[in-house]
Amino acid sequence: MTATIESTITGRIASIFKAQQQTAIQLRTSHAQERIGKLKRLLEAIQKYEKQFQEALFQDFRKNPTETTLTEIVPLQSEIKHAISQVSKWTKPQSVSNPIHYLGANAYIQYEGKGVALILSPWNYPISLTLSPLISAICAGCTAILKPSELTPHTSAVLGKLIKETFNENEIALFEGDVSVSTALLELPFNHIFFTGSPMIGKVVMRAAAAHLTSVTLELGGKSPAFIDETADLQDAAEKLVWGKFVNNGQTCIAPDYLLVKESVQKSLIESLKNQIEKVYNADKQGIENSDSYCRIINQRHFTRLQKLMEDALLNGANVAVGGKVIAEERFIAPTLLTEIKPSMAIMQEEIFGPLLPILTYKNTEEAINFVNQSEKPLAMYIFSQNKNTVEQILANTSAGGGCVNDCLLHIGHPDLPFGGVNNSGIGKSHGHFGFMEFSNVRAVLKNRVGWTGFKLLYPPYTAKVQNLVSKLKKFL
Numbered sequence: 348m349t350a351t352i353e354s355t356i357t358g359r360i361a362s363i364f365k366a367q368q369q370t371a372i373q374l375r376t377s378h379a380q381e382r383i384g385k386l387k388r389l390l391e392a393i394q395k396y397e398k399q400f401q402e403a404l405f406q407d408f409r410k411n412p413t414e415t416t417l418t419e420i421v422p423l424q425s426e427i428k429h430a431i432s433q434v435s436k437w438t439k440p441q442s443v444s445n446p447i448h449y450l451g452a453n454a455y456i457q458y459e460g461k462g463v464a465l466i467l468s469p470w471n472y473p474i475s476l477t478l479s480p481l482i483s484a485i486c487a488g489c490t491a492i493l494k495p496s497e498l499t500p501h502t503s504a505v506l507g508k509l510i511k512e513t514f515n516e517n518e519i520a521l522f523e524g525d526v527s528v529s530t531a532l533l534e535l536p537f538n539h540i541f542f543t544g545s546p547m548i549g550k551v552v553m554r555a556a557a558a559h560l561t562s563v564t565l566e567l568g569g570k571s572p573a574f575i576d577e578t579a580d581l582q583d584a585a586e587k588l589v590w591g592k593f594v595n596n597g598q599t600c601i602a603p604d605y606l607l608v609k610e611s612v613q614k615s616l617i618e619s620l621k622n623q624i625e626k627v628y629n630a631d632k633q634g635i636e637n638s639d640s641y642c643r644i645i646n647q648r649h650f651t652r653l654q655k656l657m658e659d660a661l662l663n664g665a666n667v668a669v670g671g672k673v674i675a676e677e678r679f680i681a682p683t684l685l686t687e688i689k690p691s692m693a694i695m696q697e698e699i700f701g702p703l704l705p706i707l708t709y710k711n712t713e714e715a716i717n718f719v720n721q722s723e724k725p726l727a728m729y730i731f732s733q734n735k736n737t738v739e740q741i742l743a744n745t746s747a748g749g750g751c752v753n754d755c756l757l758h759i760g761h762p763d764l765p766f767g768g769v770n771n772s773g774i775g776k777s778h779g780h781f782g783f784m785e786f787s788n789v790r791a792v793l794k795n796r797v798g799w800t801g802f803k804l805l806y807p808p809y810t811a812k813v814q815n816l817v818s819k820l821k822k823f824l
Protein backbone atom coordinates (compact mmCIF):
# COMPACT_ATOMS: atom_id res chain seq x y z
CA MET A 348 0.00 0.00 0.00
CA THR A 349 1.43 3.44 -0.90
CA ALA A 350 2.03 6.01 1.83
CA THR A 351 -0.72 8.34 0.51
CA ILE A 352 -3.41 5.64 0.35
CA GLU A 353 -2.30 4.44 3.76
CA SER A 354 -2.61 7.88 5.34
CA THR A 355 -6.03 8.40 3.66
CA ILE A 356 -7.33 5.12 5.12
CA THR A 357 -5.83 5.89 8.52
CA GLY A 358 -7.54 9.28 8.40
CA ARG A 359 -10.90 7.76 7.47
CA ILE A 360 -10.57 5.14 10.20
CA ALA A 361 -9.80 7.85 12.75
CA SER A 362 -12.77 10.01 11.77
CA ILE A 363 -15.24 7.10 11.74
CA PHE A 364 -13.89 5.90 15.07
CA LYS A 365 -14.45 9.35 16.55
CA ALA A 366 -18.00 9.54 15.18
CA GLN A 367 -18.74 6.05 16.52
CA GLN A 368 -17.59 7.12 19.99
CA GLN A 369 -20.38 9.73 19.96
CA THR A 370 -22.94 7.23 18.63
CA ALA A 371 -21.93 4.69 21.29
CA ILE A 372 -22.92 7.16 24.02
CA GLN A 373 -26.37 7.58 22.45
CA LEU A 374 -26.77 3.82 22.01
CA ARG A 375 -26.40 3.24 25.75
CA THR A 376 -30.00 4.29 26.19
CA SER A 377 -31.29 2.54 23.08
CA HIS A 378 -34.28 0.33 23.75
CA ALA A 379 -34.41 -3.40 22.91
CA GLN A 380 -36.99 -2.61 20.19
CA GLU A 381 -34.48 -0.37 18.36
CA ARG A 382 -31.90 -3.15 18.48
CA ILE A 383 -34.47 -5.62 17.16
CA GLY A 384 -35.10 -3.22 14.28
CA LYS A 385 -31.39 -3.30 13.35
CA LEU A 386 -31.28 -7.09 13.62
CA LYS A 387 -34.25 -7.33 11.26
CA ARG A 388 -32.49 -5.04 8.78
CA LEU A 389 -29.40 -7.22 8.96
CA LEU A 390 -31.48 -10.37 8.41
CA GLU A 391 -33.18 -8.90 5.35
CA ALA A 392 -29.83 -7.75 3.94
CA ILE A 393 -28.27 -11.21 4.36
CA GLN A 394 -31.23 -12.76 2.55
CA LYS A 395 -31.01 -10.16 -0.20
CA TYR A 396 -27.27 -10.76 -0.69
CA GLU A 397 -27.37 -14.58 -0.43
CA LYS A 398 -26.87 -15.15 -4.15
CA GLN A 399 -24.00 -12.63 -4.32
CA PHE A 400 -22.37 -14.34 -1.35
CA GLN A 401 -22.69 -17.74 -3.05
CA GLU A 402 -21.04 -16.38 -6.20
CA ALA A 403 -18.30 -14.60 -4.26
CA LEU A 404 -17.36 -17.67 -2.22
CA PHE A 405 -17.31 -19.77 -5.38
CA GLN A 406 -14.86 -17.26 -6.86
CA ASP A 407 -12.78 -17.17 -3.67
CA PHE A 408 -12.29 -20.92 -3.21
CA ARG A 409 -14.80 -22.80 -5.35
CA LYS A 410 -17.22 -23.32 -2.50
CA ASN A 411 -20.46 -25.03 -3.48
CA PRO A 412 -23.42 -22.58 -3.26
CA THR A 413 -25.53 -25.00 -1.20
CA GLU A 414 -22.63 -25.42 1.23
CA THR A 415 -22.42 -21.61 1.48
CA THR A 416 -26.10 -21.44 2.40
CA LEU A 417 -25.80 -24.35 4.83
CA THR A 418 -22.64 -23.23 6.63
CA GLU A 419 -22.87 -19.44 6.38
CA ILE A 420 -26.39 -18.15 5.72
CA VAL A 421 -28.48 -20.66 7.74
CA PRO A 422 -26.43 -20.29 10.98
CA LEU A 423 -26.60 -16.47 10.71
CA GLN A 424 -30.31 -16.50 10.04
CA SER A 425 -30.96 -18.76 13.02
CA GLU A 426 -28.69 -16.69 15.29
CA ILE A 427 -30.43 -13.43 14.34
CA LYS A 428 -33.90 -14.92 14.89
CA HIS A 429 -32.83 -16.25 18.28
CA ALA A 430 -31.38 -12.84 19.22
CA ILE A 431 -34.58 -11.07 18.13
CA SER A 432 -36.61 -13.33 20.43
CA GLN A 433 -34.23 -12.98 23.40
CA VAL A 434 -32.69 -9.50 23.37
CA SER A 435 -35.46 -7.86 25.44
CA LYS A 436 -34.82 -10.44 28.17
CA TRP A 437 -31.01 -10.13 27.97
CA THR A 438 -31.01 -6.33 28.26
CA LYS A 439 -33.39 -6.15 31.26
CA PRO A 440 -31.75 -5.14 34.55
CA GLN A 441 -31.46 -8.13 36.86
CA SER A 442 -32.32 -7.81 40.55
CA VAL A 443 -30.20 -9.65 43.08
CA SER A 444 -31.22 -10.53 46.63
CA ASN A 445 -29.69 -8.75 49.62
CA PRO A 446 -27.70 -10.20 52.50
CA ILE A 447 -28.87 -9.03 55.95
CA HIS A 448 -26.45 -6.06 56.28
CA TYR A 449 -27.73 -4.61 52.97
CA LEU A 450 -31.30 -4.57 54.22
CA GLY A 451 -33.33 -1.75 52.65
CA ALA A 452 -31.07 -1.42 49.57
CA ASN A 453 -32.04 -2.17 46.01
CA ALA A 454 -29.26 -4.07 44.24
CA TYR A 455 -29.31 -4.95 40.58
CA ILE A 456 -27.18 -5.61 37.50
CA GLN A 457 -27.44 -3.26 34.55
CA TYR A 458 -26.15 -4.34 31.13
CA GLU A 459 -24.54 -1.54 29.19
CA GLY A 460 -22.88 -1.70 25.78
CA LYS A 461 -19.10 -1.50 26.15
CA GLY A 462 -18.92 1.19 23.44
CA VAL A 463 -17.00 1.05 20.16
CA ALA A 464 -16.15 -2.53 19.15
CA LEU A 465 -13.64 -3.83 16.64
CA ILE A 466 -14.42 -7.11 14.86
CA LEU A 467 -11.52 -8.77 13.02
CA SER A 468 -12.46 -11.91 11.11
CA PRO A 469 -10.74 -14.73 9.19
CA TRP A 470 -11.29 -16.05 5.67
CA ASN A 471 -12.58 -19.58 6.22
CA TYR A 472 -16.23 -18.72 6.99
CA PRO A 473 -15.94 -15.05 6.07
CA ILE A 474 -19.63 -14.17 6.18
CA SER A 475 -20.73 -15.74 9.45
CA LEU A 476 -17.49 -15.00 11.32
CA THR A 477 -17.85 -11.30 10.46
CA LEU A 478 -21.59 -10.93 10.98
CA SER A 479 -22.15 -13.27 13.94
CA PRO A 480 -20.13 -11.09 16.37
CA LEU A 481 -21.93 -8.08 14.88
CA ILE A 482 -25.26 -9.59 15.98
CA SER A 483 -23.94 -9.70 19.57
CA ALA A 484 -22.57 -6.15 19.31
CA ILE A 485 -25.97 -4.85 18.11
CA CYS A 486 -27.77 -6.71 20.92
CA ALA A 487 -25.44 -5.15 23.51
CA GLY A 488 -25.87 -1.63 22.07
CA CYS A 489 -22.33 -1.21 20.73
CA THR A 490 -21.14 0.46 17.57
CA ALA A 491 -18.76 -1.61 15.47
CA ILE A 492 -15.96 -1.43 12.94
CA LEU A 493 -15.51 -4.64 10.95
CA LYS A 494 -12.38 -5.81 9.14
CA PRO A 495 -12.85 -9.05 7.17
CA SER A 496 -9.99 -11.06 5.72
CA GLU A 497 -8.06 -10.00 2.64
CA LEU A 498 -7.82 -13.66 1.55
CA THR A 499 -11.46 -13.80 0.42
CA PRO A 500 -11.57 -10.50 -1.52
CA HIS A 501 -14.81 -11.22 -3.42
CA THR A 502 -16.73 -12.08 -0.25
CA SER A 503 -15.24 -9.16 1.69
CA ALA A 504 -16.38 -6.80 -1.09
CA VAL A 505 -19.97 -8.09 -0.84
CA LEU A 506 -19.83 -7.74 2.94
CA GLY A 507 -18.65 -4.15 2.48
CA LYS A 508 -21.60 -3.39 0.17
CA LEU A 509 -24.09 -4.99 2.55
CA ILE A 510 -22.86 -3.03 5.57
CA LYS A 511 -22.72 0.28 3.70
CA GLU A 512 -26.24 -0.15 2.38
CA THR A 513 -27.74 -1.33 5.68
CA PHE A 514 -26.16 0.87 8.34
CA ASN A 515 -24.90 4.38 8.92
CA GLU A 516 -21.10 4.25 9.08
CA ASN A 517 -21.18 6.35 12.25
CA GLU A 518 -22.67 3.25 13.85
CA ILE A 519 -21.45 0.24 11.86
CA ALA A 520 -18.65 0.47 9.29
CA LEU A 521 -16.49 -2.00 7.41
CA PHE A 522 -12.92 -1.58 6.19
CA GLU A 523 -11.47 -3.98 3.67
CA GLY A 524 -7.72 -4.48 3.51
CA ASP A 525 -4.71 -6.40 4.66
CA VAL A 526 -2.60 -6.46 7.79
CA SER A 527 -1.80 -2.73 7.47
CA VAL A 528 -5.51 -1.92 7.96
CA SER A 529 -5.73 -4.25 10.99
CA THR A 530 -2.61 -2.64 12.42
CA ALA A 531 -4.00 0.88 11.98
CA LEU A 532 -7.28 -0.19 13.63
CA LEU A 533 -5.49 -1.88 16.52
CA GLU A 534 -3.80 1.39 17.46
CA LEU A 535 -7.14 2.92 18.45
CA PRO A 536 -8.60 2.75 21.97
CA PHE A 537 -11.56 0.45 21.19
CA ASN A 538 -13.80 -0.56 24.08
CA HIS A 539 -13.84 -4.20 22.97
CA ILE A 540 -12.04 -6.27 20.34
CA PHE A 541 -13.58 -9.45 19.00
CA PHE A 542 -10.94 -11.34 17.03
CA THR A 543 -11.35 -14.63 15.18
CA GLY A 544 -8.19 -16.15 13.72
CA SER A 545 -5.02 -18.00 14.56
CA PRO A 546 -3.48 -18.20 18.05
CA MET A 547 -0.34 -16.48 16.66
CA ILE A 548 -2.22 -13.35 15.50
CA GLY A 549 -4.42 -13.59 18.60
CA LYS A 550 -1.29 -12.75 20.61
CA VAL A 551 -0.61 -9.72 18.36
CA VAL A 552 -4.18 -8.53 18.97
CA MET A 553 -3.97 -9.05 22.72
CA ARG A 554 -0.67 -7.14 22.91
CA ALA A 555 -2.22 -4.22 21.01
CA ALA A 556 -5.32 -4.34 23.25
CA ALA A 557 -3.12 -4.22 26.35
CA ALA A 558 -1.89 -0.74 25.38
CA HIS A 559 -5.43 0.60 25.97
CA LEU A 560 -6.60 -2.06 28.45
CA THR A 561 -9.23 -2.99 25.89
CA SER A 562 -11.14 -6.18 26.69
CA VAL A 563 -10.85 -8.97 24.13
CA THR A 564 -12.71 -11.98 22.88
CA LEU A 565 -10.28 -14.24 21.05
CA GLU A 566 -11.80 -17.02 18.97
CA LEU A 567 -8.73 -19.03 17.99
CA GLY A 568 -7.88 -22.49 16.71
CA GLY A 569 -5.69 -25.48 17.42
CA LYS A 570 -5.61 -29.24 17.08
CA SER A 571 -9.04 -30.69 17.85
CA PRO A 572 -8.93 -34.46 18.45
CA ALA A 573 -11.62 -37.08 17.86
CA PHE A 574 -11.60 -40.23 20.00
CA ILE A 575 -13.11 -43.39 18.50
CA ASP A 576 -13.32 -46.41 20.78
CA GLU A 577 -14.29 -50.04 20.18
CA THR A 578 -17.94 -49.45 21.16
CA ALA A 579 -18.48 -46.70 18.55
CA ASP A 580 -20.85 -47.34 15.66
CA LEU A 581 -18.14 -47.12 13.00
CA GLN A 582 -20.46 -46.50 10.07
CA ASP A 583 -22.21 -43.68 11.91
CA ALA A 584 -18.86 -42.24 13.09
CA ALA A 585 -17.43 -42.38 9.56
CA GLU A 586 -20.41 -40.50 8.10
CA LYS A 587 -20.09 -37.76 10.71
CA LEU A 588 -16.29 -37.55 10.62
CA VAL A 589 -16.16 -37.25 6.83
CA TRP A 590 -18.67 -34.40 6.99
CA GLY A 591 -16.88 -32.67 9.89
CA LYS A 592 -13.41 -33.01 8.42
CA PHE A 593 -13.92 -32.35 4.72
CA VAL A 594 -16.65 -29.71 4.66
CA ASN A 595 -14.99 -26.45 3.52
CA ASN A 596 -12.04 -28.69 2.53
CA GLY A 597 -10.95 -29.15 6.14
CA GLN A 598 -10.58 -25.39 6.58
CA THR A 599 -12.82 -25.29 9.64
CA CYS A 600 -11.57 -24.17 13.06
CA ILE A 601 -13.44 -27.01 14.80
CA ALA A 602 -12.78 -29.72 12.19
CA PRO A 603 -11.42 -32.93 13.73
CA ASP A 604 -7.68 -32.30 13.29
CA TYR A 605 -6.61 -35.89 13.99
CA LEU A 606 -8.18 -39.19 15.09
CA LEU A 607 -7.28 -41.19 18.18
CA VAL A 608 -8.60 -44.66 17.40
CA LYS A 609 -8.66 -47.78 19.58
CA GLU A 610 -6.13 -50.08 17.95
CA SER A 611 -8.59 -52.95 17.45
CA VAL A 612 -10.98 -50.89 15.27
CA GLN A 613 -8.54 -48.88 13.15
CA LYS A 614 -8.80 -51.13 10.09
CA SER A 615 -12.61 -51.23 10.05
CA LEU A 616 -12.87 -47.48 10.67
CA ILE A 617 -10.56 -46.67 7.75
CA GLU A 618 -12.67 -48.92 5.52
CA SER A 619 -15.84 -47.09 6.58
CA LEU A 620 -14.20 -43.67 6.13
CA LYS A 621 -12.96 -44.65 2.66
CA ASN A 622 -16.43 -45.81 1.58
CA GLN A 623 -18.02 -42.66 2.96
CA ILE A 624 -15.53 -40.35 1.17
CA GLU A 625 -16.34 -42.16 -2.09
CA LYS A 626 -20.07 -41.90 -1.44
CA VAL A 627 -20.14 -38.15 -0.80
CA TYR A 628 -17.39 -36.87 -3.13
CA ASN A 629 -17.12 -39.49 -5.87
CA ALA A 630 -20.56 -41.04 -6.31
CA ASP A 631 -20.40 -40.64 -10.09
CA LYS A 632 -16.84 -42.13 -10.24
CA GLN A 633 -15.55 -39.08 -12.13
CA GLY A 634 -12.83 -38.39 -9.55
CA ILE A 635 -13.08 -36.22 -6.44
CA GLU A 636 -11.34 -33.37 -8.28
CA ASN A 637 -14.47 -33.17 -10.44
CA SER A 638 -16.92 -33.10 -7.56
CA ASP A 639 -18.70 -29.77 -7.29
CA SER A 640 -19.26 -30.42 -3.58
CA TYR A 641 -15.54 -30.28 -2.72
CA CYS A 642 -14.00 -26.81 -2.53
CA ARG A 643 -10.36 -25.78 -2.80
CA ILE A 644 -7.47 -24.72 -0.58
CA ILE A 645 -7.72 -20.97 -0.10
CA ASN A 646 -4.36 -19.89 -1.59
CA GLN A 647 -0.92 -21.01 -2.75
CA ARG A 648 0.72 -20.40 0.64
CA HIS A 649 -1.68 -22.74 2.42
CA PHE A 650 -1.53 -25.27 -0.44
CA THR A 651 2.30 -25.42 -0.17
CA ARG A 652 2.10 -25.62 3.63
CA LEU A 653 -0.26 -28.61 3.44
CA GLN A 654 1.80 -30.32 0.76
CA LYS A 655 4.89 -29.98 2.96
CA LEU A 656 3.04 -31.41 5.97
CA MET A 657 2.09 -34.47 3.91
CA GLU A 658 5.62 -34.86 2.45
CA ASP A 659 7.22 -34.57 5.88
CA ALA A 660 4.86 -37.24 7.30
CA LEU A 661 5.58 -39.63 4.40
CA LEU A 662 9.33 -39.05 4.64
CA ASN A 663 9.17 -39.94 8.32
CA GLY A 664 7.31 -43.22 7.83
CA ALA A 665 3.61 -42.33 7.50
CA ASN A 666 1.37 -44.22 5.04
CA VAL A 667 -1.36 -42.88 2.80
CA ALA A 668 -4.31 -45.13 3.70
CA VAL A 669 -6.78 -43.22 1.50
CA GLY A 670 -6.40 -40.31 -0.96
CA GLY A 671 -3.09 -38.50 -1.41
CA LYS A 672 -3.85 -37.07 -4.87
CA VAL A 673 -2.66 -33.50 -5.41
CA ILE A 674 -3.31 -31.18 -8.39
CA ALA A 675 -1.13 -28.12 -7.87
CA GLU A 676 -2.67 -25.88 -10.59
CA GLU A 677 -6.07 -26.29 -8.96
CA ARG A 678 -4.89 -26.15 -5.33
CA PHE A 679 -6.60 -29.54 -4.97
CA ILE A 680 -5.70 -32.09 -2.31
CA ALA A 681 -7.95 -35.17 -2.09
CA PRO A 682 -9.42 -36.19 1.27
CA THR A 683 -6.40 -37.98 2.68
CA LEU A 684 -6.11 -40.41 5.60
CA LEU A 685 -2.60 -40.94 6.96
CA THR A 686 -1.57 -43.80 9.26
CA GLU A 687 1.69 -44.75 11.05
CA ILE A 688 1.79 -41.24 12.47
CA LYS A 689 4.41 -40.24 15.05
CA PRO A 690 3.71 -37.36 17.45
CA SER A 691 7.05 -35.78 16.44
CA MET A 692 5.94 -35.27 12.81
CA ALA A 693 5.26 -31.69 11.65
CA ILE A 694 1.62 -32.64 10.94
CA MET A 695 1.14 -33.24 14.68
CA GLN A 696 2.83 -29.97 15.68
CA GLU A 697 0.49 -27.43 14.05
CA GLU A 698 -3.20 -27.02 13.24
CA ILE A 699 -3.69 -28.76 9.86
CA PHE A 700 -6.55 -26.64 8.47
CA GLY A 701 -6.90 -28.71 5.31
CA PRO A 702 -8.08 -32.14 4.06
CA LEU A 703 -5.33 -34.24 5.70
CA LEU A 704 -6.43 -36.53 8.52
CA PRO A 705 -3.72 -38.25 10.58
CA ILE A 706 -4.85 -41.37 12.43
CA LEU A 707 -3.14 -42.43 15.64
CA THR A 708 -4.01 -45.53 17.62
CA TYR A 709 -4.19 -46.21 21.37
CA LYS A 710 -4.44 -49.29 23.55
CA ASN A 711 -6.36 -47.87 26.52
CA THR A 712 -8.35 -44.72 27.24
CA GLU A 713 -5.82 -43.34 29.78
CA GLU A 714 -3.11 -43.42 27.12
CA ALA A 715 -5.32 -41.44 24.72
CA ILE A 716 -6.26 -38.93 27.44
CA ASN A 717 -2.60 -38.43 28.41
CA PHE A 718 -1.71 -37.83 24.79
CA VAL A 719 -4.30 -35.08 24.43
CA ASN A 720 -3.36 -33.50 27.77
CA GLN A 721 0.27 -33.09 26.69
CA SER A 722 -0.75 -30.51 24.07
CA GLU A 723 -2.49 -27.13 24.20
CA LYS A 724 -6.17 -27.25 25.18
CA PRO A 725 -8.14 -27.74 21.94
CA LEU A 726 -10.99 -25.64 20.58
CA ALA A 727 -13.14 -28.76 20.12
CA MET A 728 -13.07 -32.39 21.16
CA TYR A 729 -15.15 -35.23 19.77
CA ILE A 730 -15.86 -38.58 21.36
CA PHE A 731 -17.32 -41.47 19.40
CA SER A 732 -18.31 -44.14 21.89
CA GLN A 733 -21.40 -45.90 23.18
CA ASN A 734 -19.79 -46.58 26.53
CA LYS A 735 -21.11 -43.96 28.99
CA ASN A 736 -18.24 -44.51 31.41
CA THR A 737 -15.62 -43.92 28.74
CA VAL A 738 -17.40 -40.74 27.59
CA GLU A 739 -17.54 -39.41 31.18
CA GLN A 740 -13.92 -40.42 31.80
CA ILE A 741 -12.73 -38.45 28.77
CA LEU A 742 -14.94 -35.42 29.52
CA ALA A 743 -13.80 -35.33 33.16
CA ASN A 744 -10.08 -35.72 32.49
CA THR A 745 -9.54 -33.37 29.55
CA SER A 746 -10.20 -29.71 28.77
CA ALA A 747 -11.53 -28.17 25.55
CA GLY A 748 -13.55 -25.18 24.41
CA GLY A 749 -16.48 -27.44 23.49
CA GLY A 750 -17.37 -30.42 21.39
CA CYS A 751 -19.78 -33.29 20.75
CA VAL A 752 -20.29 -36.88 21.75
CA ASN A 753 -21.11 -39.08 18.76
CA ASP A 754 -21.08 -36.14 16.35
CA CYS A 755 -18.91 -33.38 14.93
CA LEU A 756 -19.22 -29.59 14.62
CA LEU A 757 -22.89 -29.42 15.67
CA HIS A 758 -22.26 -27.77 19.06
CA ILE A 759 -21.38 -24.55 17.19
CA GLY A 760 -24.94 -24.11 15.94
CA HIS A 761 -26.84 -24.66 19.20
CA PRO A 762 -28.37 -21.31 20.19
CA ASP A 763 -27.99 -21.85 23.94
CA LEU A 764 -24.47 -23.27 24.01
CA PRO A 765 -21.42 -21.02 24.38
CA PHE A 766 -18.89 -21.19 21.57
CA GLY A 767 -15.19 -20.58 22.06
CA GLY A 768 -11.88 -21.97 23.18
CA VAL A 769 -9.83 -22.13 26.34
CA ASN A 770 -6.34 -20.61 26.75
CA ASN A 771 -4.45 -21.26 23.49
CA SER A 772 -7.68 -22.00 21.61
CA GLY A 773 -9.41 -18.83 22.79
CA ILE A 774 -10.51 -16.42 25.46
CA GLY A 775 -14.19 -15.60 26.04
CA LYS A 776 -17.28 -17.18 24.50
CA SER A 777 -19.61 -16.18 21.70
CA HIS A 778 -23.11 -16.77 20.27
CA GLY A 779 -26.49 -15.97 21.77
CA HIS A 780 -26.49 -14.77 25.35
CA PHE A 781 -22.76 -15.49 25.72
CA GLY A 782 -21.97 -13.21 22.77
CA PHE A 783 -24.21 -10.47 24.19
CA MET A 784 -22.28 -10.68 27.47
CA GLU A 785 -18.89 -10.28 25.72
CA PHE A 786 -19.94 -6.89 24.33
CA SER A 787 -21.66 -5.78 27.56
CA ASN A 788 -20.33 -4.21 30.69
CA VAL A 789 -22.05 -5.92 33.59
CA ARG A 790 -22.56 -2.91 35.80
CA ALA A 791 -23.31 -3.21 39.51
CA VAL A 792 -25.89 -0.76 40.88
CA LEU A 793 -26.77 -0.42 44.55
CA LYS A 794 -29.49 2.09 45.38
CA ASN A 795 -29.65 2.70 49.09
CA ARG A 796 -32.22 4.37 51.32
CA VAL A 797 -31.58 7.89 52.59
CA GLY A 798 -31.12 8.31 56.36
CA TRP A 799 -30.54 5.42 58.72
CA THR A 800 -28.75 2.31 57.38
CA GLY A 801 -27.31 -0.65 59.27
CA PHE A 802 -23.87 0.12 57.91
CA LYS A 803 -23.74 3.49 59.71
CA LEU A 804 -23.49 1.55 63.00
CA LEU A 805 -20.06 0.35 61.88
CA TYR A 806 -18.53 3.76 61.13
CA PRO A 807 -15.53 5.00 63.20
CA PRO A 808 -14.64 5.75 65.90
CA TYR A 809 -14.17 2.04 66.59
CA THR A 810 -15.58 2.03 70.08
CA ALA A 811 -16.23 -1.13 72.10
CA LYS A 812 -19.80 -1.08 70.79
CA VAL A 813 -18.59 -1.05 67.17
CA GLN A 814 -16.00 -3.74 67.92
CA ASN A 815 -18.74 -5.89 69.40
CA LEU A 816 -20.95 -5.40 66.34
CA VAL A 817 -18.08 -6.20 63.96
CA SER A 818 -17.32 -9.48 65.78
CA LYS A 819 -21.02 -10.40 65.70
CA LEU A 820 -21.12 -9.61 61.99
CA LYS A 821 -18.02 -11.73 61.44
CA LYS A 822 -19.69 -14.69 63.17
CA PHE A 823 -22.99 -14.16 61.40
CA LEU A 824 -21.73 -13.80 57.81
Ligand code: NAD
Nearest residue numbers: 468469470495496526529544545548551566567568569600
Ligand atom coordinates in the same frame (compact mmCIF):
# COMPACT_ATOMS: atom_id res chain seq x y z
P1 NAD B 1 -5.28 -15.07 10.76
O1 NAD B 1 -5.01 -15.05 12.22
O2 NAD B 1 -4.13 -15.15 9.84
O3 NAD B 1 -6.13 -13.77 10.32
C1 NAD B 1 -7.33 -13.34 10.95
C2 NAD B 1 -7.53 -11.85 10.75
O4 NAD B 1 -6.43 -11.14 11.33
C3 NAD B 1 -7.61 -11.38 9.30
O5 NAD B 1 -8.59 -10.36 9.20
C4 NAD B 1 -6.24 -10.80 9.02
O6 NAD B 1 -6.27 -9.75 8.08
C5 NAD B 1 -5.84 -10.26 10.37
N1 NAD B 1 -4.38 -10.28 10.57
C6 NAD B 1 -3.48 -11.11 10.00
N2 NAD B 1 -2.23 -10.82 10.42
C7 NAD B 1 -2.35 -9.78 11.27
C8 NAD B 1 -1.42 -9.01 12.04
N3 NAD B 1 -0.11 -9.27 12.02
N4 NAD B 1 -1.90 -8.01 12.81
C9 NAD B 1 -3.22 -7.76 12.86
N5 NAD B 1 -4.15 -8.44 12.15
C10 NAD B 1 -3.72 -9.43 11.37
O7 NAD B 1 -6.28 -16.31 10.55
P2 NAD B 1 -6.83 -16.91 9.19
O8 NAD B 1 -5.73 -17.58 8.45
O9 NAD B 1 -7.65 -15.90 8.48
O10 NAD B 1 -7.84 -18.03 9.78
C11 NAD B 1 -7.40 -19.29 10.18
C12 NAD B 1 -7.26 -19.39 11.69
O11 NAD B 1 -8.43 -18.91 12.33
C13 NAD B 1 -7.13 -20.84 12.16
O12 NAD B 1 -6.20 -20.91 13.22
C14 NAD B 1 -8.52 -21.19 12.65
O13 NAD B 1 -8.58 -22.24 13.59
C15 NAD B 1 -8.93 -19.89 13.25
N6 NAD B 1 -10.39 -19.78 13.32
C16 NAD B 1 -11.00 -19.79 14.53
C17 NAD B 1 -12.39 -19.75 14.61
C18 NAD B 1 -13.11 -19.74 15.91
O14 NAD B 1 -14.30 -19.43 15.92
N7 NAD B 1 -12.48 -20.06 17.04
C19 NAD B 1 -13.13 -19.68 13.44
C20 NAD B 1 -12.47 -19.69 12.21
C21 NAD B 1 -11.10 -19.73 12.16
